[in-house]
Amino acid sequence: MTERRIIETSRLELTQMNLDEQGLLFELDQDEAVMRYINGGHKTTMEQIEQYFMPRLKRYHNPLKGYGLWKVYAKTAQELPECLWGQYLGWILVRPMFFFTDTPHFDDIELGWRFKQIAWGLGIGSEAAKAIADFVVTHPEVSAISAIADEDNIGSINIMTKLGMEFIKKAPHPDVPDNQQVVFYQLKV
Secondary structure, rough: OOOOOOOEOOOOOEEEOOOHHHHHHHHHHOOOOOOOHHHHOOOOOOOHHHHHHHHHHHHHHHOOOOOOEEEEEEOOOOOOOOHHOOOOOEEEEEEOOEEEEEEEEEEEEEEEEEEEEHOOOHHHHHHHHHHHHHHHHHOOOOOEEEEEEOOHHHHHHHHHHOOEEEEEEEEEEOOOHHHHHEEEEEEEE
């Protein structure tokens, strides 16, 4: 058993999600605004989480490398509204880029994120993503961090640019349904 890793910022505590915490995924995916750029705003069912999302997560979950989902909780901090203190706010995804293809890029780590609306506009996504990015780049095999988003998802693109990522291209990604075009951003490290 590996020791539970905790990454902290001044306002946030991040811990790696266990493989039995489907309820947190379900809770987050019940907001149509949160799901807008993921699937057009459709709430995820528990059946979809258990039959699709969790088996995929199990394939790349690797606590030693930091791969998986990192839960983001608000600390008791004067810089945050009191209603957020101690609350689960969302997650940060960490896995090799193109993991579900025949040629995953183990030197290029994909970061992704999903947050509750109560966390939007407070810099929480950027703060959490930066903390995880700083951890990921300590692994000697990592030469880049990348992220993808719907081109209209300005919130996610803002996080990418705050991380120092630059626009690479607009193209389909194998994890995005219907061959939909997304924007790719990357930071060489």
